Amino acid sequence: MAGYDALLIVSFGGPEKPEDVMPFLSNVVRGRGVPRERLLEVEAHYQGFGGVSPINQQCRDLIEALRPEVDLPIYWGNRNWHPYLADTLRTMAADGVTRAAAFITAAYSSYSSCRQYLDDIARARAEVPGAPEIVRLRHYYGHPGFIAAMTDHTRAAIDRLPEEHRDGARLVFTAHSIPVSMAATSGPSGGAYEAQLRTAAALVADGRPWDLVWQSRSGPPQVPWLEPDVCDHLAALRAAGTEAVVLVPIGFVSDHMEVVYDLDTEAAAVARDLGMHLTRAATAGTHPRFVAMVGELLAEPEPAACPATCCPAPRRPVHAAQAAQGGREGQE
Template sequence: MANYDALVVVSFGGPEKPDDVMPFLENVVRGRGVPRERLLEVEAHYQRFGGVSPINDQCRELVAALKPTLGVPVYWGNRNWHPFLTDTVGRMAADGVRKAAAFVTAANAGFSSCRQYLDDIAGAVGQVEGAPEIVKLRHYFDHPGFIAAMADHTERALAELPADRRATARLVFTAHSVPVTMARSAGPSGGAYEAQLRATARLVAEAVGRSGQDWDLVWQSRSGPPQVPWLEPDVCDHLTDLHEDGVEAVVLVPIGFVSDHMEVIYDLDVEAADRARELGMHLTRAATAGTHPRFVSMVGELMAEPEPLMCAGTCCPRPQRPQTAERVAAG
């Protein structure tokens, strides 16, 4: 068991008022050459919800749920918006923290979901004099706590369907699309992003009694140029295909996210829900892990494990240009 004297929750960040939206988006895409038109398009998604992303409040709720369970101080820092991780590491140093675990709000391998967070942590530690050692906890895509939380939320979503549609409802698991070259890159973790998500989908499906292939894994939130191949099928396109195959009810299960942030509430609760209504399909959406008791207890279980080995520097490499940010709308 590693000897940590604090935990820091590390997340993406999101705007909390209308004036925050464009500065936040500019932080997300800095140096990536994303067209202004794309930023304005995504800004409109946020302004539809008052310029506020739910992700920061959900991080606060997770921190509040963790504090009474861990027995150590719990901090929180973001990549792209206040509280910034570097500022949080400064507070940790001032408080005398010497070694902390980092729980990242992304369950899988991948550049944006793992490597970039490792870089964020290293960058913050390097900027703070007397910074603590910070160890990123392992991927938890297949941890029983994560699976149990998502299975519970899936069963609740199934129960929201008309009784005569539940048995035949299709489970459609969703995750953030990324460029194919990123998802299937060579190296120590090549292909891990997609493979880990398929493993999560299979485990959740089995937990709710849907073994075999009575489920699909699809993708959402693509933001790249049309000439660059990204993981497919898109969730809305897949709903159309299912309708043509005679499927009448669907439960969307966002396993690629651990909180109901903007990409979940816009891409699934608005766009996918609109498509289902157009098709006359019954559709419900499972909640993300959030502060489910098993998800909260999972964090303590990860902290109690032996300290994970450091990933190789070539793991989950930065994608090659040209591209636009793969998570422009996140937060």
């Protein structure tokens, strides 16, 4: 396994009880000047689910599913909530780990879904004397294991529609919107984020009509973000005569808050108001092919490191409202 002596699962993190929510949000947006009213708005989303994000438990579930597949000790560290990356690296160093592979729970290239994770890993390593070397496993948006998992979940979602609507249902793939400027600089030569999502969506759709739309925008209106928004797109489809839609959250690997609120709550309510039949495919989660994929990635030759110029941080100051994007689970 390319000389690794451990596997590190790297995720965003999320609150696990009501009193965690505001400290978690404050931690995510620290130093960005996000207005308290925006934090209170996002906090209400979490409190509507008992103050618990599904993301941490889903990391635990993935780790348990991986244990029979991976002949390495498995560790878990988050960017924004317990267990923090630095704390996990301290444990790894104490356990004698010297070189670990990192599986990041985000499949695509962009600042938010890749570079920011690498920067946080580097900062955590700098805090920990004797921290192990961390090698990020490659992007896996087109890996057969990810595609197989999403294809199975999409077929299952189609089958949950009334039988008379299954053949005509439109697949609507969703991913986290990001500023157009960030999308344009994603990947070594730019434009990778959207291109990679379109590649994955086309593979899952397998010839069926489909669209790629965006969700979870939180930036200021004067800053261009990727469009159309999923809810706006549902309205446009209904106006054009579409009666049934399957939402496929291709941009995410677990059913965290971005999925259960923005899709299962907001988008589902829009579809009901429109009189549209709607189901939502599960994310890859602990699908056996997705789990097996992690072991397959570990067996590959060590991936080349990203160029320093790849997926750069946004150059302009982050607007307060835009910064609140991080208040939920981002692009994982």
